[in-house]
Every structure is written in C-alpha cells, then in structure tokens.
Amino acid sequence: VILYNDYSHNVIKKLLNQKLIPDFVLMDGPEDPNVCINDLKMLENHMKEGSIVSFHDWDTDIRADGMTSTKSILVRPYIESS
Secondary structure, X not given: OOOOOOOHHHHHHHHHHOOOOOOEEXXXXXXXXXXXXXXXXXXXXXXXOOOEEEEOOOOOOEOOOOOEOOOOOOHHXXXXXX
C-alpha cells in the first residue's frame, strides 16, 4: 500500500505520468460532484478492460441522518448510461 497525501487529480497525474495504471479505484472525496467525474474521466481511458471502479456515497437520496450526498450526482448517470 502506498499513501499519496495529495489531491486526487494530482495523484492521478503522477500515476499516469509514471505509467502506473490502477486496476482498482475507490472513489471517495469531497461533496463536489465535479471532482468525482473529472477524476473518473482522467482515469477511464487508461484503465484496462475488467478494471474495477468503486464509489462511496453512490445514493443521492436523503439519508437516515437527513443529509444528502451530492458527490455522485454527475458520475452516477455517467456510469449507468455507459
């Protein structure tokens, strides 16, 4: 396990520049949906067929605590329509 303590877009750029293409990605970040979709779009053309992308906070409905997660608002329809 390697920890990259940086913003996701910086880590993705470093990995791609070093030709270190992940075959598993867990997307979990800020409540800014643009971060998630931009990160996915940076990665998806480089990942091999059969790679796994997993998302945290997939649901966009009101949760039991009364809050709503917005981070997957853009990426969920993008994934579901692909």
